Amino acid sequence: MKNLLLALISGVLLAIAWPTYGIPFFIFFAWVPLLMMEHNITRFSNIKKKSLTVFCFSYITFLIWNSVTTGWLYNSQLPDGSKSLLAVLFPVLTNSLFMSVFFLFYHFYKKSQGTYFGLMFFVAIWMCFEKLHLIWEFTWPWLNLGNVFAEYHQFVQWYDTLGATGGSFWILICNVMVFYTIRIWEAGRKRKSLIKNVSMSVGFIVLPMVISLVKYDIYSPETIGTINVAMLQPALDPYTEKYQKDSLTIESDLLKLASENSKVGLYRAPGDPKPNENIDLYLAPETSLPGIGGFSERGFHNSLLINNIKSFLSQHPKSVYAGGISSYYVYKEGEEKSSTASYLERQGIWVDNYNSAIQILPTSQQPEIYHKAMLVPGVEIFPYIKVLKPILGNAMLDLGGTTSSLGVSDERKVFANPYNKSVIAPIICYESIYGEFVTGYVKKGANILTIVTNDSWWGYSQGHKQLLVYAKLRAIETRREIARAANSGTSAHINSRGDIVNELPYGSKGALTAKVNLINKETFYTKSGDFLSRICIFVTGALLLFIPGRKYLVRKK
Numbered sequence: 001m002k003n004l005l006l007a008l009i010s011g012v013l014l015a016i017a018w019p020t021y022g023i024p025f026f027i028f029f030a031w032v033p034l035l036m037m038e039h040n041i042t043r044f045s046n047i048k049k050k051s052l053t054v055f056c057f058s059y060i061t062f063l064i065w066n067s068v069t070t071g072w073l074y075n076s077q078l079p080d081g082s083k084s085l086l087a088v089l090f091p092v093l094t095n096s097l098f099m100s101v102f103f104l105f106y107h108f109y110k111k112s113q114g115t116y117f118g119l120m121f122f123v124a125i126w127m128c129f130e131k132l133h134l135i136w137e138f139t140w141p142w143l144n145l146g147n148v149f150a151e152y153h154q155f156v157q158w159y160d161t162l163g164a165t166g167g168s169f170w171i172l173i174c175n176v177m178v179f180y181t182i183r184i185w186e187a188g189r190k191r192k193s194l195i196k197n198v199s200m201s202v203g204f205i206v207l208p209m210v211i212s213l214v215k216y217d218i219y220s221p222e223t224i225g226t227i228n229v230a231m232l233q234p235a236l237d238p239y240t241e242k243y244q245k246d247s248l249t250i251e252s253d254l255l256k257l258a259s260e261n262s263k264v265g266l267y268r269a270p271g272d273p274k275p276n277e278n279i280d281l282y283l284a285p286e287t288s289l290p291g292i293g294g295f296s297e298r299g300f301h302n303s304l305l306i307n308n309i310k311s312f313l314s315q316h317p318k319s320v321y322a323g324g325i326s327s328y329y330v331y332k333e334g335e336e337k338s339s340t341a342s343y344l345e346r347q348g349i350w351v352d353n354y355n356s357a358i359q360i361l362p363t364s365q366q367p368e369i370y371h372k373a374m375l376v377p378g379v380e381i382f383p384y385i386k387v388l389k390p391i392l393g394n395a396m397l398d399l400g401g402t403t404s405s406l407g408v409s410d411e412r413k414v415f416a417n418p419y420n421k422s423v424i425a426p427i428i429c430y431e432s433i434y435g436e437f438v439t440g441y442v443k444k445g446a447n448i449l450t451i452v453t454n455d456s457w458w459g460y461s462q463g464h465k466q467l468l469v470y471a472k473l474r475a476i477e478t479r480r481e482i483a484r485a486a487n488s489g490t491s492a493h494i495n496s497r498g499d500i501v502n503e504l505p506y507g508s509k510g511a512l513t514a515k516v517n518l519i520n521k522e523t524f525y526t527k528s529g530d531f532l533s534r535i536c537i538f539v540t541g542a543l544l545l546f547i548p549g550r551k552y553l554v555r556k557k
Contacts, residue, residue: 003037003045007057010034011064018069018143019151020465027148028205031175032182034061035122038107039115039183051107058103062096070095070142072461077239090378095140102129112547119180121543123172127536130168134434134530137383139374141433142466145171150469153498157212157219159476160523163435165530170208177201221479221496223517224447227280227422230261231485231493232323234288235509238456238487247290251305254289255312258282258321261511278316279513280420284323285487286429286454287355294326294353300367306360313362318419321360323485324428324452327369328353329407340407352407355380357426357452359415370413372406372428374437381405412440422448422518425480429453432467436529438474443526447518449474449482456488460506464490472498477525481516 013030016022038054047053076087105125110118126145133141141147146167149156156167181197184190234253236242242250261279289295290305300306309321331337331350341350355372375381382405416423425441425448432438432451441449451471455464468490475482475494482494489506493514504512 003040003053003057004060006033006037006040007061008064010037011061014061014065015068017148018065018466019148019469020462022148022151024148024152024155027145027171028174029178031172032179034058034103035175035179036182038103038110042107042111051104051111054107055100055104059096059100062099062103063092065143066092066096066099069462069466072458072463075458075461075463077457081239091140094138095143098129098138102126109543113543115183117543117546119176121540123169123176124536124540124543126172127165127169127533128540130165131530131533131537134436134533137381138377140377144168147433147470147473150466150473153469153472153476154216155209155212156473157215157476157497158208159473160479160525162532163477163525163530164473165435165533166525169532169536170204174201174205177204216497219497221517221519222521224520225421225518226515227417227420227448227518228277229281229283229450229483229493229514229516230258230279231483231491231504231512231514232257232261232282232284232288233486233489233491233504233508233510233512234285235488235507238454242287242454242487243292245291247292247305248308250291251289251308254284255308257509257511258312261513279319280417280422281424281450281483282319282321282323283450283483283485284321284452285485285491286324286452287326288323288452288454288487289325294328297327297329297354297369301364306367309360310362310364313360316362319362320417320419322415322424322426322450322452323358324454325356325358326354327356327358327371338407340405354407355428357415357428359424359426361418368413368415370415370426370428371409372431373408373410373412374431374434375406375408376430412437412444414441414444414446416445425449427451427474429455429467432471432474435474435477435525439478439526439529442478442480442522447480447520448516449478449480451482451484453484454487456486456506464488464506468492468500472500477523479521479523480519483514483516 010030010033013026017024017026017030037057041047041050041054070092071088073088073091074083074085076084078084102125106118106122109121130141130144133139133144144164146164149167159167178201181201184197185194232254234257295303313319313321329352331341337350338352341352343350357370359368377383385405414423414425423445425446427438427441427449438449453467455467458464471482471484472494475496476498479496481496484492484494489508490503491512492503493501493512493516495501496519502512502514504510
């Protein structure tokens, strides 16, 4: 019962630390009860199946954590309008399983090599797990530990050096130090040792936060100019309007929002005076056009919708339009196809479908396009389709998902503005969770981050709130300002310290206008990426090789 209680306490502490409702400081000892549970069972319990017990209790911990923090997935709707239970059960149960398996790896290693090396392995293997969640097709880094301070970004300004993965490393080390302090006290009851270890633990927790607060206070960006951005928020219901309305009607509403906010100012109520500065960039949300269907990438020059936008831009000199679209590419006979291309039997053609970002200029030239590269598992990509589709068949459809995968861009792409110095990073929704991924845009020359998103699938829940505050971490890591356009909200302007300067509330229809600074200087994190994760992968390998090496030395002696 005691060990079950410890597992429950860890689950609750992890859950109540999470943004946007939580208090992140609980995270520094949230793992300690779970580590104590494992240690008690391994060293002092008479249970026969110790490893199975550790796995089951840790699964309870992670199930609580995943359920509380990502339970908003239940708001996803099936075609008949009912809630999708599988949409929350599958990711929650599966991610809890993955977490439990990696915690079990730590248990096996600690059981074999002792507490000291075991704790080293715990930090390294969990960093490897988080890195895995950033790169594989089941990618789900939503609960990577470094995200926990997204709401309290003032305490993690040093993410511009180590990134959110550095935050994960910091949190794991702090938990290990607290656990080790408790174990030393239980073993020896020496006050001097206790004071020393407590002081070190507190110092390791507090010092980075103090440094961050100082950095937050003195930080002053080196800007190379500003642009005026209008972030359009049409507030279309994704289930009853967005993909059912006529495309020309949707576009007309978007351009009406743009026209009404063709001058710069804060979000204004009708009738408020409008400042007299022209908009440089109109930014529309993810898949804001065309509504039903998609744009043929071979027919941009003939598209009525795109020509309507060009006509609008011609009335607003030196303005450009960027936003999200659904697009597709039809392959000609004999043309080399991508691995994601699908064959349409009725039409007898091969086609790739994309979730894309586009930039349109008021000229006759071809629009620039970027295809979303980090896809949502089950919804936009069928993970490991060649292996799993023969097993699962069309089961992904029950998750509101897909039986194929969207096409992707192989590398980041940026959109340069011919009328000013701005170079935007066209980040699409889910991509904004990935720190090192976003640095790829900056390395290509982006001096402003734009995020186009449609995160209104889950209604007014923690889903869109968490995704919004995660964007603040990308601003700090890259020291770039962010213009974020969301379908139903929250559209926001975020500065390079991670502050939300202004926002258009969820559910509001309108446009948020802002002056956004352009910054060219690259941070250490932009240059180095998740190097701590790569070090931990090396350390994990070294610790695993240490096992046979140690046995060999013992036999030799």
